[in-house]
Amino acid sequence: MDFYKVLSIEEVKDIINSNFFLNLEKELINLKECNDRILYEDIVSSLNIPGFKRSVVDGYAVKCKDVQGASESIPSMMELKGEVTMGKMPSKALKFPGECMYIPTGGMLPEGADSVVMIEYTDKMDDSTILVNKPVSSGENVLDEDEDVELGEAVLKAGTLLKPYSISMLSSLGIIKVPVVCKPKVGIISTGDEIVSPEEYPQPGQIRDINSYLLYSSVIEDGGEPIFYGVIKDDYENLLETARKAIEECDVVLISGGSSVGKKDQTAKIIDVLGDPGILLHGISIKPGKPTIVGKVKDKPIFGLPGHPLSCAVVYRVLVRYLLQRMLKVEEVEYPIPCKFSTNYHKAKGREEYLPVTIENIEGEYIAIPVLTKSAAISGFTKAWGYVKIDKNVEGVLKDQKVYVYKFQR
Structure with missing residues (x-):
């Protein structure tokens, strides 16, 4: 050649x-050890998450029609039937009009309720009476049983670089041994x-x-x-x-x-x-x-x-x-930073060039400043934030020209 x-x-x-x-090949590793590893296969959910209707606020579980038209001047008077305990199924249901139950954030919605009134929009008259001064619609402040993850949903794709958020998803599915690429x-x-x-x-x-x-x-x-x-x-x-x-x-x-x-x-x-x-x-x-x-x-x-x-x-x-x-089988997407180039820079036509640059924020604009060094030196990379890729068919970059800066490291 x-x-x-x-x-x-x-x-x-x-x-x-x-x-x-x-x-x-594939290997199975512990959930705690899979950060920065590559997922070998799609992860398909075997359950709904959260798996039950839960409140997203502190307040009172109600039937929305019971507080329709409620306001500060004419509040809806509700009968308090108890409270929901975190981590447990509610011991009571709302069976009759005008009943409510106190529910904390994350608590399971009791049977008969379809929405939650935020505690900020209520007043407690006594141990058994709650005044609601704002209406809610059906499903308001409630997370449905499959609203986060649905049974059969592919939640993570093969080739995913596992990071803390994706690892927490694996944890929520009960996956302790994770299939990753060797x-x-x-x-x-x-x-x-x-x-x-x-x-x-x-x-x-x-x-x-x-x-x-x-x-x-x-x-x-x-x-x-x-x-x-x-x-x-x-x-x-x-x-x-x-x-x-x-x-x-x-x-x-x-x-x-x-x-x-x-x-x-x-x-x-x-x-x-x-x-x-x-x-x-x-x-x-x-x-x-x-x-x-x-x-x-x-x-x-x-x-x-x-x-x-x-x-x-x-x-x-x-x-x-x-x-x-x-x-x-990783598809990494890069998001370069658009910048203005700080000076005129000449290069020989015919070769794609990767030019190390630093970035400065000057009066609200990002400016790319070339780090001029020879190929025998490593200091160009250690001093630079990233690099500008200059096409082989151009002869350089003009001052104030828009360029895209790619980060050297993740």
């Missing part, structure tokens, strides 16, 4: 879609003679490992299980053996560094040797991140990511995250 015969992001995603069909195992390999671990003090010409930890934490954030295979020096045999082990043990493999065409760049050779079809593409029309490789070995995706941290981060977000979401 010829390097620099670059493909657009859309073309790359088409290649990913047509080559990888990875079906992850986490895809993502192997991470960093390469380069110049890379040392964070605990080491780098000598002249060396840098601490950034990409391994960037990728490791990103995979966790995206619902995967990262497996770190260490920093491998620019040694062909060692890298080949490590990559072969990662392919056997993981669902996806990420190799950071060595994806360009320098003398010591081994990633492309390694991917082609590991198995057919090998490299699917080498080079993407994106800035930063052009020297990116996507390969296929044993039906598994293997990425050669740029060694420069900012490039690595961009390609991960645009392509690797896209692949993981397809595997997990």
Whole structure:
């Protein structure tokens, strides 16, 4: 495959879609442990919720026709028949006209009642007489037995990212063991003679490992299980053996560094040797991140990511995250913030660019300010709130032009 015969992001995603069909298995996990996991299948309610008619206010359960026309000047006089106890079925029913029962918020509506008068619109004359000075309509201040959730309703769809509110729904249905998608195992390999671990003090010409930890934490954030295979020096045999082990043990493999065409760049050779079809593409029309490789070995995706941290981060977000979401059957909807661009910015035509920006609120308007940094630096991401995506067919952005800023992290 010829390097620099670059493909657009859309073309790359088409290649990913047509080559990888990875079906992850289901596992059942405890309700308390399912935050940030992906639901494997639709959850269909086996009951109505709340399951009984309940009051949504503190007040008095009545028949609406008994308080029709009630006002402060001519209140309706009601006979108090007792009160509803929370968590229990009412011991009495409203059998005759003019009867009422006190009911707390969440209490079960007694038989014969069809509505609740808020306590603010009542006065208590004595222990058995209540004056109602405002009418109610049938069903007012009452939650029907299936008004929250209906029997047979699909309350959560497969692919839902489980968060506190959806977990509370599972709890209300009595689901203690939750069917979730098994986490895809993502192997991470960093390469380069110049890379040392964070605990080491780098000598002249060396840098601490950034990409391994960037990728490791990103995979966790995206619902995967990262497996770190260490920093491998620019040694062909060692890298080949490590990559072969990662392919056997993981669902996806990420190799950071060595994806360009320098003398010591081994990633492309390694991917082609590991198995057919090998490299699917080498080079993407994106800035930063052009020297990116996507390969296929044993039906598994293997990425050669740029060694420069900012490039690595961009390609991960645009392509690797896209692949993981397809595997997990997640459809993430992004809601970018519309902003004015702070300055004129020129870019080369022909490459889609992901430009880190900060956001400031100036006189009620959001202003996107570019964070200008080279692809070898990670500071562009750490300083930025998000990024602006600039289409490959344009030559830049004008000052005060409307742009959309996407947040880097969830």
